[in-house]
Amino acid sequence: MTANSDSHHSGRLQLDSREFNDFRDYLQKIAGIDLGHNKQYLVSTRIRRIMIDYQCETLGELTTKIKSPVNKELRQKVVDAMTTNETFWFRDLYPFEYFRNTLLPELTQNKTNNRIRIWSAACSSGQEPYSLSIVVEEFIRSQLGLSSLPLEIVATDLSSKVLENARNGEYDRLSIARGLSEQRLKTYFDQPDTDTWRVKNTVKQRISFKPLNLQESFVLLGRFDIVFCRNVLIYFSPELKKDILTRIHGAMKPGGYLFLGSSESLSGANDLFEMVHCNPGVVYRAI
Secondary structure, X not given: OOOOHHHHHHOOOOOOHHHHHHHHHHHHHHHOOOOOOOOHHHHHHHHHHHHHHOOOOOHHHHHHHHHOOOOHHHHHHHHHHHOOOOOOOOOOOHHHHHHHHHHHHHHHHOOOOOOEEEEEOOOOOOHHHHHHHXXXXXXXXXXXXXXXXXXXXXXXXXXXXXXXXXXXXXXXXXHHOOOOOHHHHHHXXXXXXXXXXXXXXXXXXXXXEEEOOOOOOOHHHOOEEEEEEOOOHHHOOHHHHHHHHHHHHHOEEEEEEEEEOOOOOOOOOHHHEEEEEOOOOEEEEXX
């Protein structure tokens, strides 16, 4: 062990600025994550455990290892650690209310639309697509004479680990506490044991989970009526944001709706969408 090893166990790594820049550039290249110059502390706390597990003394050693084609698993672990997978049920409420009260009735009445398609981009551990599917269930139950709805939700994320968790649809007490009402918990979840809640199959069956890096092509996903791409663009550079929004527009049906996070904007893609006020909040319609 080197003299630097004490800092491994103190929770803070001393990061060489050249090595930090090299790591930062590589992370941007493979995942699009735009780390600021001042994010050394964030990096050191999030990858400290990985560096210990893989016996890397320096960030430079770790970067060399993740660049090697044989270390795919390690590369995925680093990406997982550096993407914030914090998520809530029915986050910010208004997108889900607007989806239920305005968009679902509109899309259901549009007879040319034989199948409604929704994309939950950067779905993390699954709370967003499951929240959307719960809203669809509630909408179906509220409509007399409607027993089902030809609707599909495609949920994607960069992280294979969180996608696996999302696909399982099992959540602990802490995850369940963030945004779920008692009524929805009773109606749409089973409880296999005292500390685990599992999403019911009626909610699960309309969702397909797929790995996707937003820097790559969306063409194979098909076209969508509604896209939720919330609280993910904040990690990207302005150029990449604009590129992603342009390609999302290309994956939308004419007049489709895009929801961004409450602190996010169109970042240079204003000519592709018009703003619609939901009061509170806004949604963007593809032009």
